[in-house]
Amino acid sequence: xxxxxxxxxxxxxxxxxxxxxxGVGAFTAVYTGFYSQFQGAAELKQDALPQGMLDFLGIADMxxxxxxxxxxxxxxxxxxxxxMCATTLAARTIARPEEDGGMELxxxxxxxxxxxxxxxxxxxxxxxxxxxVAPWIVLSILVPAIGxxxxxxxxxxxxxxxxxxxxxxxxxxxxxxxxxxxRGTVLAVTGVIGVxxxxxxxxxxxxxxxxxxKWVSPFYYFIGGDPLHDGWNPAHxxxxxxxxxxxxxxxxxxxxxxxxxx
Amino acid sequence: xTSDTAVLAEDLTKFYGPRRGIEELTLDVRAGEVMxxxxxxxxxxxxxxxxxxxxxxxxxxxxxxxxxxxxxxKAALHRQIGYLPGELAFPxxxxxxxxxxxxxxxxxxxxxxxxxxxxxxxxLDLSRPVRAMSKGNKQKVGLVQAFMHRPALLILDEPTSxxxxxxxxxxxxxxxxxxxxxxxxxMSSHVLAEVQSTxxxxxxxxxxxxxxxxxxxxxxxxxxxxxxxxxxxxVEAADFTGLPGVTQVEVTGPVxxxxxxxxxxxxxxxxxxxxxxxxLSAEPDLEExxxxxxxxxxxTSDVAAAGA
Numbered sequence: 296x297x298x299x300x301x302x303x304x305x306x307x308x309x310x311x312x313x314x315x316x317x318g319v320g321a322f323t324a325v326y327t328g329f330y331s332q333f334q335g336a337a338e339l340k341q342d343a344l345p346q347g348m349l350d351f352l353g354i355a356d357m358x359x360x361x362x363x364x365x366x367x368x369x370x371x372x373x374x375x376x377x378x379m380c381a382t383t384l385a386a387r388t389i390a391r392p393e394e395d396g397g398m399e400l401x402x403x404x405x406x407x408x409x410x411x412x413x414x415x416x417x418x419x420x421x422x423x424x425x426x427x428v429a430p431w432i433v434l435s436i437l438v439p440a441i442g443x444x445x446x447x448x449x450x451x452x453x454x455x456x457x458x459x460x461x462x463x464x465x466x467x468x469x470x471x472x473x474x475x476x477x478r479g480t481v482l483a484v485t486g487v488i489g490v491x492x493x494x495x496x497x498x499x500x501x502x503x504x505x506x507x508x509k510w511v512s513p514f515y516y517f518i519g520g521d522p523l524h525d526g527w528n529p530a531h532x533x534x535x536x537x538x539x540x541x542x543x544x545x546x547x548x549x550x551x552x553x554x555x556x557x
Numbered sequence: 558x559t560s561d562t563a564v565l566a567e568d569l570t571k572f573y574g575p576r577r578g579i580e581e582l583t584l585d586v587r588a589g590e591v592m593x594x595x596x597x598x599x600x601x602x603x604x605x606x607x608x609x610x611x612x613x614x615x616x617x618x619x620x621x622x623x624x625x626x627x628x629x630x631k632a633a634l635h636r637q638i639g640y641l642p643g644e645l646a647f648p649x650x651x652x653x654x655x656x657x658x659x660x661x662x663x664x665x666x667x668x669x670x671x672x673x674x675x676x677x678x679x680x681l682d683l684s685r686p687v688r689a690m691s692k693g694n695k696q697k698v699g700l701v702q703a704f705m706h707r708p709a710l711l712i713l714d715e716p717t718s719x720x721x722x723x724x725x726x727x728x729x730x731x732x733x734x735x736x737x738x739x740x741x742x743x744m745s746s747h748v749l750a751e752v753q754s755t756x757x758x759x760x761x762x763x764x765x766x767x768x769x770x771x772x773x774x775x776x777x778x779x780x781x782x783x784x785x786x787x788x789x790x791x792v793e794a795a796d797f798t799g800l801p802g803v804t805q806v807e808v809t810g811p812v813x814x815x816x817x818x819x820x821x822x823x824x825x826x827x828x829x830x831x832x833x834x835x836x837l838s839a840e841p842d843l844e845e846x847x848x849x850x851x852x853x854x855x856x857t858s859d860v861a862a863a864g865a
Contacts, residue, residue: 299662307649396646400702402612404663405636408628554573554613 300404300411304418308384312422315380320429322376326367327437330360350500360444361523368430369453369518374460378489381423381461385468386481388415389550393476398556408551416469416543420462427461430454445523452522459535460517464489466542473546476555513538560624563588563710563741564609568618571604578604579765581618586743588709591736593752593773594745596762602745603643605762606714609743610640623710636664639703643714643745645695647687653698654683660702667706675701678727692719704731711735713744717751729755783839784824786813789832800827 305312349357356362367373389412392398402411431454437443438450464485471484492512496519499509509515516535520528564586571578579601586592596602607613609620611627620627625634647656653676661667676683681697690698696719703711711732717725732742732755746752752759753773761768794808802819811834817824821838828836 299659303649303659303663306651306655392648396642396644397648399612399640399642399644399646400660400699401648403610403635403638403640403642405632405634405665406663407632408611410632552614556607556612 298414300401300406300414301418304388304415305422308387308419308422311380311384312425315376315426316429319373319376319380319426320433322372323368323430323433324437327364327434327441327443330363330441330443347501351497361449364434364438364443364445364450364453365518365521365523368434369457369523373430374457374514374517377423377427377457377461378464378485380426381465382468382482382485382489384419384423385416385465385485386472386478388412388419388469388472390472390476390478390481393556394478396556402555409547412473412547412550416547419469420465420543423461423465424458427458428454430457446526449523449526452527453518455527455532456517456522456535459532459539460513462539463513463535463542464539466539466546470542470546470549473550474553476553561588562586562621562624563590564620564622564743566605566609566618566620569605569608569615569620570617571601571608571613572616577601577765578613579608579762582762582765582767583618584760584767584770586741588741589736589739590757591732591742591744591752591755593749593756593759594743594762595749595752595759596745596747596768598747600762601765602747602762603714604765606643606712606743606745609712610635610638636706637709639706639708639711639713641699641703641711641713641716643718645699647695647698650686650688652684652686653681653690653701656687656698657683657702657705661705664706671707672701672705675704675731678731679724693721693724696720697724700728700731704735707738707740709740711740711742711744713742715746716744717746717748725751781816781818782821783814783816784821785835785837786828786833787811787835788813788828789834792831796830797824797827800824 357366389398392401402408404411406414431451434450434454435447438445438447467488468481468485472478472481475481493514495508496512496514499506499512499515509519512519513535516531520531522528562585564584566582566584569582569584570580582601582605584605594602594605604613608615609622609627611631614628622634623637627634649656651659657672658669661669661672673683675681676697679697679700681694681701685694687695687698696716700716703713717728720728729751732744735742736755742755744752744756749759756773758770758772760770788811791810792808792813794806794813797803797808797813797815798806800823802817803815803824804818806813806815808814813828815824
């Protein structure tokens with residue numbers, strides 16, 4: 296039997312989780328489903344966009360099947376949607392109830408502070424994982440069905456990267472909320488880190504002089520190893536998971552040390 | 558610490574940065590008693606309660622609750638506490654029933670009849686979403702979750718706020734029953750009247766410090782009362798000013814109005830020298846006693862006696 300607080304958190308997040316899962320899944324399905332029709336358009340788009348722009352957007356080539364998936368699902372909107380959901384749900388673990396007053400009755404549960412924070416995070420992280428896995432499920436069905444010529448193993452590698460990217464930012468967002476208890480701070484911190492590291496990775500693609508920037512970007516570890524062409528990159532994935540787990544653990548420890556609801 | 562002390566706070570101090578929450582608060586609540594915790598808004602009642610519950614960490618001093626350390630033993634301790642927050646907000650969009658089932662499960666299972674019994678007493682409809690409820694009904698949900706698992710210690714922050722008079726009576730009956738079951742009740746209020754009928758002792762905080770701890774009867778006996786005496790003939794104010802305990806003497810023709818702190822005897826003896834037609838004495842009002850603590854600072858000297 297799962298802890299009551301985990302089930303309660305899932306119940307409270309249910310509508311959000313279902314909505315985001317459906318949205319992310321539909322987004323993936325629509326883009327992937329138009330693969331055959333987009334081939335001509337993709338060619339035009341690729342010709343129209345300067346190479347620098349293509350590099351910035353992380354689009355190696357839109358003509359190859361792997362390039363098409365990367366440009367549509369994995370370059371910008373896919374990760375953006377998943378990270379928005381991750382930030383929203385992570386902000387609900389501690390920061391939102393602390394701001395709207397619901398925290399007192401939640402924290403009055405017979406759990407230690409660490410136990411409370413861990414259960415809240417566990418529930419949110421599983422919901423976020425469900426959302427982040429949606430493209431994986433959709434692509435596992437559609438890629439063979441439509442006949443997109445990308446090995447399913449490579450699709451899995453890219454999709455796993457998306458899940459771990461979500462974990463990475465869930466950890467960061469959770470840490471911000473656990474330390475400050477303020478939803479605005481969670482959104483600001485996660486948003487700023489997300490945008491700057493995305494830019495860092497994007498800029499490192501177009502200019503060799505700043506190519507070192509990519510090493511500080513979770514987005515590089517997510518997609519920079521080109522999993523759709525080259526398959527699994529365990530070191531990159533482990534690093535993403537490591538950032539997520541470390542920030543989450545730091546959040547649990549720091550939440551245990553502060554005043555709540557002041 | 559012995560098992561007959563439910564709450565023991567020693568030198569409990571909390572500063573929020575430079576702002577004082579409470580300072581050097583030393584207090585014990587005996588097991589099985591109902592203690593009222595009184596003070597004007599902003600005096601530090603909620604801060605004290607949140608320190609006892611380990612939501613806040615003290616700047617100095619420490620608290621032991623039910624013989625346990627608030628922080629280290631939080632999990633075990635909170636299972637035995639029923640807490641009603643002063644500013645009640647409920648997490649989620651559930652119905653009262655779903656929410657109360659969650660609270661029950663989280664505390665290791667509560668017989669559902671205990672919940673429905675309380676809901677019936679308070680005339681609460683459990684099938685409605687808590688978010689859509691009125692303030693009074695939310696307060697009832699808060700009371701049900703605090704009482705439902707028969708906790709050894711009830712910590713209630715402004716428990717009657719939002720309740721209509723009938724429900725306030727029902728609540729006070731619940732508090733008395735809790736005491737009969739051997740439960741300890743620590744309830745804060747800024748209105749004396751609501752603890753007057755149930756509390757065994759009251760602790761009064763003022764400006765973050767403990768001003769007094771007294772038995773309710775003691776508070777009543779030493780209460781300030783207003784007295785009005787009608788005489789057959791006009792009297793002189795001078796006959797009554799300077800009597801022990803008599804203040805605010807006001808004479809209009811044959812009518813004397815004054816306030817008496819303590820025994821009425823000196824005033825009665827002085828009045829007996831004239832022909833008395835009528836005598837009105839307002840029942841000792843704890844509210845006024847309380848205000849006299851707050852405004853005049855009187856009662857500070859009682860802390861030593863009360864702490865003994």
